[in-house]
Amino acid sequence: MPSSIELVDRPRVLIAGGGYVGLYVALGLQKKIAQAGGIVTVVDPMPYMTYQPFLPEVAGGNIEARHVVVPLRRTLPQAEVIQGSIVAVDHAKRTATVQLPGNEGTAEIPYVDIVVAAGAITRTFPIPGLAEKGIGNKTIEEAIALRNQVLERIEFASTAADPAERAAALTFVVVGGGFAGIETITELEDLARSTVAKNGRVKQEEVRFVLVEAMGRIMPEVTPEQAEWVVEHLRSRGIEVLLNTSLANAEGALQLINMPDKSPAQEFAADTLIWCAGVQANPLVRSTDFPLEPRGRIRTLPDLRIAGDEGIVENAWAAGDVAAVPDLTGKGLPDGTCVPNAQHALRQAKVLAKNLWASRWDRPLEDYKHKNLGAVAGFGPWKGVANINIVGHIGLRGPLAWVAHRGYHGLAIPTLERKFRVGLDWLSALFAGRDNTPLENLDNPRAAFVAAASPKPQTPAPPAEPAKVPAQ
Structure with a gap:
């Protein structure tokens, strides 16, 4: 059923994903787009971006968990942040369907430009168990x-x-x-x-x-x-x-x-x-009408515009793990595309933001080319x-x-x-030193309260002693 979410009524740059690419594209565009009368909208199931290289240190107890996530609303004050999952994109109609958390409704979000930045998910195999x-x-x-x-x-x-x-x-x-x-x-x-x-x-x-x-x-x-x-x-x-x-x-x-x-x-x-x-492209890409390559990533030009056999898809952009971006240095994957890592995602995001803004004014676009720093x-x-x-x-x-x-x-x-x-x-x-303190019952935080609030079995009273009959 449709949702009652209220959307800002302005020309929209829709960013699908709030990870490396989504966050940095929004940072590069939010002020410019707002000053031009538009709005940048970031849609992600989580209200934060996770800095994944620090996850092993979080697991090891060297970094507090909350410190490796970047809150989107706090970091993007001039953008519109929607917590939800994009389940379909109809670029011909310039609309995206978003599944919102906590209800069965969806919202239709119109846009002028879309940036697909949904990243990757864990790649698994059908191994029993x-x-x-x-x-x-x-x-x-x-x-x-x-x-x-x-x-x-x-x-x-x-x-x-x-x-x-x-x-x-x-x-x-x-x-x-x-x-x-x-x-x-x-x-x-x-x-x-x-x-x-x-x-x-x-x-x-x-x-x-x-x-x-x-x-x-x-x-x-x-x-x-x-x-x-x-x-x-x-x-x-x-x-x-x-x-x-x-x-x-x-x-x-x-x-x-x-x-x-x-x-x-x-x-x-x-x-x-x-x-x-390993990882694989977010399955969101299969719910769009954008061209994909054999590995399941969206096909792009070096300037990060989405393009297929029929040419450039206007007002559509992609970068990061979800995109097959040509590696102009010749040091990428065997198919000639960039390695899916944070180093490329961060730098592609900055180029994408510049190019999207330049495209509004018919200015030349910059090709993404970055030598791996190691x-x-x-x-x-x-x-x-x-x-x-x-x-x-x-x-x-x-x-x-x-x-x-x-x-x-x-x-x-x-x-x-x-x-x-x-x-x-x-x-x-x-x-x-390292913090070795475990936190118990995070998967069931109400366990102690439920145990305290549940009725306790009554302890049976001891049998009464027989009444003494007074002597005659």
């Missing part, structure tokens, strides 16, 4: 849940009488050897190590961390030599690294197979299964790897790489206020 047992680390909610899961399982194991239950509770598996998987498993291993050190009923040698990667190497963003060093580093910390190995079944015990012959590898029980095996990764305090390409090539590992990781991302997170909060988190952790 994965949907029921697995968890990713792509949202702030998942990062919080992972931290609590690790802490809760260690506490459970400390009092478990059954050896099999104890072993399963202390086994943590991460599938995916890219940046997200490596940073997640190392931060959680650090968290578990510091937690076990404070619990006399669990020994460190009982804790098992396993990294599963289907390819023959990890972290394609760094050099082969650096990747080999990372594997050695992980194994030196007791983390099992299983290359050329894939998850075949997650029902009951985890079943691993060797690649590519699909022969059985290992089978063991694990209570924690973390999936970090990659940095943190593996817990004073540990990391970096591949820096600013002036020549600089390869770092250990403490210097960790400093580079924090320096880059500390500057890259949007807004000065968020930089300040994250900096204070790091400073407090430097002196006070």
Whole structure:
């Protein structure tokens, strides 16, 4: 049914998605469009943008969860922010259908220009049991849940009488050897190590961390030599690294197979299964009338206008993980498009905002061309790897790489206020150490109240003593 949402009655630039691209396009356009008599409207299911490179540190307890999300309304005071999900786009009619939270109604939003910036979602495969047992680390909610899961399982194991239950509770598996998987498993291993050190009923040698990667190497963003060093580093910390190995079944015990012959590898029980095996374009793109390429991303020109075999789609733009943007440096994916990462998304957003504004005045548009500056990764305090390409090539590992990781991302997170909060988190952790306190019952916050408010069973009164008959 239609919704009663009130929309600003002005020519609209509609931004589908409030992530890296959506936030920075809105920042670049909100004031200009408002001064010209229009409005920038950002639609996203969440009221905040998540700075995803910090999610492993949130899971590891080094950064407060709220500090890595950027509130859209506070950051975009001159824009219109709508919390909801775009479920269809009819560009021929210049309308988008938005499903609003908390009701079954939808809203039709008219627009002049649209920017598709819906980003990516976790890419999964039809592995039995994965949907029921697995968890990713792509949202702030998942990062919080992972931290609590690790802490809760260690506490459970400390009092478990059954050896099999104890072993399963202390086994943590991460599938995916890219940046997200490596940073997640190392931060959680650090968290578990510091937690076990404070619990006399669990020994460190009982804790098992396993990294599963289907390819023959990890972290394609760094050099082969650096990747080999990372594997050695992980194994030196007791983390099992299983290359050329894939998850075949997650029902009951985890079943691993060797690649590519699909022969059985290992089978063991694990209570924690973390999936970090890549991303795919947001399925929103399949509900639009825009041209797609084989990987399911929207086709664009280098100037970030959407274009297909029939030419340019007027007043339609896309960037980030959801778009197949040609990489003019020749250093991108094998199909010639930009690698889907935050570095490209941020810079594409700034070019897109300039080009959209320029198109209003028939000015020349700028092609997106950006040389990859490299990659940095943190593996817990004073540990990391970096591949820096600013002036020549600089390869770092250990403490210097960790400093580079924090320096880059500390500057890259949007807004000065968020930089300040994250900096204070790091400073407090430097002196006070990692926070190992679990937060219980986040999935059922009313549990204590319900228990208190529920009627209590009446305790039966003791049987009355027989009445004494007075003596005659």
